[in-house]
Amino acid sequence: MTLWLAGARGMLGRAFVDALTGTGVRLVQTGTELDIADRQAVRALMLAERPTTIINCAAYTRVDDAETHAEEAERSNVLGPENLALVAHETESCLVHFSSDYVFSGDASEPYDEAAHGSPKSTYGRTKWEGERRVLAYQNRGRVYVVRTSWLFAAHGNNFVRTILRLLALEDELRVVSDQVGRPTYAPDLVAAVLRLIGAAPRGSAVAEPGVYHFANLGPTSWHGFAQAVREGALLRGFPVRAREVRPVATSEFLRPAPRPRYSVLSTQRFEAVTTSTPRSWHEALDECLDAIDARAGAR
Secondary structure, eight states, X not given: OEEEEETTTSHXXXXXXXXXTTSXXXXXXXXXXXXXXXXXXXXXXXXXXXXXXXXXXXXXXXXXXXXXXXXXXXXXXXXXXXXXXXXXXXXXXXXXXEXXXXXXXXXXXXXXXXXXXXXXXXXXXXXXXXXXXXXXXXXXGSEEEEEEEOSEXXXXXXXXXXXXXXXXXXXXXXXXXXXXXXXXXXXXXXXXXXXXXXXXXXXXXXXXXXXXXXXXXXXXXXXXXXXXXXXXXXXXXXXXXXOSEEEXXXXXXXXOSSOOOSBOOBOOHHHHHHHTOOOOBHHHHHHHHHHHHHHHHHHO
């Protein structure tokens, strides 16, 4: 297997590199040096490297900035994925494209399944929804997987867990919204799930049917609940914690350019049925993430 990892330098891309290094998979990595919105450049790489699988981790993820940089967000989240889907069709390659819980309005009261209609409220969400539609236009002509996920975190990169750890060491008190609910997702767990879906995991895991899948770690929580768990884990491991409290506050107290979904819990029942497995809890994944951060800090 030759796998092209687009967006290899980002948080999710790095998790794929860590998982695939030493497995015998030939890995082609690209970052900002290759603009996936440039169809000619995408075709040139496909012809030169002949990957059997494309994993698209490239995306515009600055949710608030997207409100004033819509064209840039569209290039990364719509035009780029469409180009990858086109060349995957032309070369009969497998494509995995990642999407977001932000494609939903957040007005639901039960977990969103894969068939739920997207109704995004932000520019970021709209570009991710349109990117899905462009990619899935090639669904009947190739092996295309769209994997929606939410609240991604890892031991490296810019993400909520690392931001909270930094603020805990600097601030006397943190104020975190408690009226937005979702499912956190640990990047290495998402990687393992995707490799299993497409049959690239070790020991002969079954290949799932192409289409849309949701993956997130088990259990809904609020951003406040997530931050509180980070603080507890930081105290347990002896991380520097100045903040005496993580206070719950309403979204209305934090005016942001882009609206956030109030409720964006993803149902993972399809993934569970196909793989006969259940994602581990986000608490367990967070413990592993904090241990990895602790180990990295110790190594320095």
